[in-house]
Amino acid sequence: MNRIIYVVALLLVFSCGGQEKSKLITITPDDxxxxxxxxxxxxxxxxxxxxxxxxxxxxxxxxxxxxNKIKPYFETxxxxxxxxxxxxxxxxxxxxxxxxxxxxxxxVIGAHYDHIGYGKTVDGDSIANGANDNAAGTSAVIALxxxxxxxxxxKRSIIFSLFSAEEKGLLGSKHLAKxxxxxxxxxxxxxxxxxxxxxxxxxxxxxxVTGFDMSNMAERINAYTKSNVIGKSEVAIKYSLxxxxxxxxxxxxxKVPCQTISSCDMSNFDYYHHVDDEVDKxxxxxxxxxxxxxxxxxxxxxxxxxxEIMMNNE
Ligand SMILES: [Zn+2]
Numbered sequence: 001m002n003r004i005i006y007v008v009a010l011l012l013v014f015s016c017g018g019q020e021k022s023k024l025i026t027i028t029p030d031d032x033x034x035x036x037x038x039x040x041x042x043x044x045x046x047x048x049x050x051x052x053x054x055x056x057x058x059x060x061x062x063x064x065x066x067x068n069k070i071k072p073y074f075e076t077x078x079x080x081x082x083x084x085x086x087x088x089x090x091x092x093x094x095x096x097x098x099x100x101x102x103x104x105x106x107x108v109i110g111a112h113y114d115h116i117g118y119g120k121t122v123d124g125d126s127i128a129n130g131a132n133d134n135a136a137g138t139s140a141v142i143a144l145x146x147x148x149x150x151x152x153x154x155k156r157s158i159i160f161s162l163f164s165a166e167e168k169g170l171l172g173s174k175h176l177a178k179x180x181x182x183x184x185x186x187x188x189x190x191x192x193x194x195x196x197x198x199x200x201x202x203x204x205x206x207x208x209v210t211g212f213d214m215s216n217m218a219e220r221i222n223a224y225t226k227s228n229v230i231g232k233s234e235v236a237i238k239y240s241l242x243x244x245x246x247x248x249x250x251x252x253x254x255k256v257p258c259q260t261i262s263s264c265d266m267s268n269f270d271y272y273h274h275v276d277d278e279v280d281k282x283x284x285x286x287x288x289x290x291x292x293x294x295x296x297x298x299x300x301x302x303x304x305x306x307x308e309i310m311m312n313n314e
Contacts, residue, residue: 025150027143027291029284035139036197039113040131040279047130048117049165050086057113058091061162064142065093068149073159081175083165090172091162095148097302099155107302108159108180108190108258109144110173110246111137112166119275129278132269136282137193137262138162140291144298154302156188163246173246181253189217189301189309190258192247196290197282200263205231206290207263211242215257215311224300229293235265257309263290 038044038060044053062077073079073094080089091113097103115130129135145160159180163172180187200206205228209218212232221230233241241260242248250258263286264272271277301309 023150025147027147027288027295029288031143032136032139032287032291033279033282033284035142036131036135036282036284037279039135039138040129040277042127042129044129046117046119046128047113047115049083049088049114049168049171051117053117054114054164058089058162058164061091061113061138061142065091065145065160068146070095070145070149070160079161079172079176079179081165081172083168083171088164088172090164090176092176093145093160095145095152095154095158095160097155097157098152102155102305103157105156105186105188105307106159107154107156107188107298108161108250109141109193109298110161110163110190110250111141111193112164112172112246113138113162114164114167114172116167116273119273122275125275128273128275131277131279131282132195132197132264133272133277134166134194136195136197136287139287140193140196143291144295147295148302151299153299156302158302166246170244170246170249174249177249177253187250187254187256187258188307189256190247190250190254191298191301192245192258192260194245194260194262195264195269196262196287198264198269199283199286201268203231205229206286206293207231207261208233208236208265210236210245210247210260210262211251212237213312214242215259215309217257217259217309220301220309221294221297224297225293227293229290229297230261233262233265235267236262239266241265255311257311261294
């Protein structure tokens with residue numbers, strides 16, 4: 001190769017890599033809305049485990065992962081399990097960390113993508129679309145997966161997991177947590193997203209973390225984002241929401257900070273497991289803004305040289 005062309009080619013390679021890393025990537029309301037609009041459409045019939053609708057949802061997520069060169073964590077994207085006689089599957093993507101040592105530590109970013117299928121009929125509508133619960137959380141995981149697939153700035157490895165059969169008793173996350181524990185995965189922390197589709201009312205923070213007092217997760221997120229984005233929910237404490245989403249099986253297996261971020265503690269949403277939990281009930285501006293605010297926190301989690309997020313009893 002001609003030397004000048006070689007130098008120019010080298011410069012191009014380096015400048016492109018550099019640009020990607022420093023490029024400002026912002027999640028837009030349309031990004032999250034397009035995911036929710038598909039997953040919570042009547043066509044997917046409420047994404048019940050074992051249904052045709054959830055098969056379509058899984059294919060949708062796999063297609064996005066593939067298009068963005070997010071690798072499957074296992075041989076395929078699907079982590080298969082059975083719910084009685086039904087076939088169920090988590091969808092699990094993976095972005096390897098860039099640091100030779102830290103890449104052996106993992107951050108799991110999760111959300112359940114299943115819902116309850118059909119609900120109590122209201123005005124002729126019986127499809128429980130599950131827009132807030134939990135197409136919303138799924139849209140956050142997909143947005144973050146796309147983000148890191150472009151930035152590639154994570155020193156620790158990241159697993160992006162969309163869980164099935166949450167609505168049947170956290171079965172998908174139980175299955176995956178056990179499987180990862182059995183292969184001795186070095187889990188640093190797990191951040192789960194649930195019902196982030198509507199803003200909290202009358203608070204000076206935007207979302208809460210379940211198990212607030214168990215770890216320094218909220219304090220670290222606020223420090224990493226230089227803001228007061230995460231707070232506490234009394235309702236979440238009263239109803240032990242820490243034990244009611246997919247973070248809990250991970251906590252049980254690994255005993256490290258595994259927590260759910262949510263902006264809905266039932267005090268600000270009337271359509272929990274209701275056929276009116278529909279696409280038009282969510283605030284996409286709020287969702288995109290929340291995800292954008294949390295990005296620096298996730299980025300820092302995947303890059304600190306030491307493990308800074310820990311249980312409060314450590
Ligand atoms: Zn849920």
